[in-house]
Amino acid sequence: MTAEARQRTAEAVARTIGDGDRLMTHFEIELIEIRPGYARCAVTVGDRMANAAGLAHGGALFAFADIAFAHACNSHGRLALAMGVDINFMGRVDLGDRLQAEATEISLRGRNGITDVRVTNQDGVLVALFRGRSLQLDRPLAP
Numbered sequence: 001m002t003a004e005a006r007q008r009t010a011e012a013v014a015r016t017i018g019d020g021d022r023l024m025t026h027f028e029i030e031l032i033e034i035r036p037g038y039a040r041c042a043v044t045v046g047d048r049m050a051n052a053a054g055l056a057h058g059g060a061l062f063a064f065a066d067i068a069f070a071h072a073c074n075s076h077g078r079l080a081l082a083m084g085v086d087i088n089f090m091g092r093v094d095l096g097d098r099l100q101a102e103a104t105e106i107s108l109r110g111r112n113g114i115t116d117v118r119v120t121n122q123d124g125v126l127v128a129l130f131r132g133r134s135l136q137l138d139r140p141l142a143p
Helices: 003-020 022-026 056-073
Strands: 031-037 039-046 078-089 100-109 114-122 124-141
Touching: 003 022, 003 031, 003 056, 022 056, 031 056, 039 056, 056 078, 056 100, 056 114, 056 124, 100 124
Parallel strands: none
Antiparallel strands: 031 039, 039 100, 078 124, 100 114, 114 124
């Protein structure tokens, strides 16, 4: 498959996820860039993402990183499911912060992938580090 065809597949995956992922819509997460094995998303931390302390909820940060992960590991056009993930929170995230999640596929061997997601704030400070392990199924995600 040519590089152009792989990019078209990644873009088709982005449309499929964008049309079907309700949590992405709920949190108003934007896909900024997608390529095979790579995705970058952004979000402004709003009230829907708040915990009782008035900060970003860890679960919301996890979901944000997971959505970038989903774009990157599904970007090859085959349905990929998470087999396990780890997340480390590195710093405080306040309401109103503008975050970016950059997901980079580190390894894809056969059907097994490893993808790292770096979540940074508007100042470029690392606030969370996520590593996901995925399994690609023999099922297309996008046409």
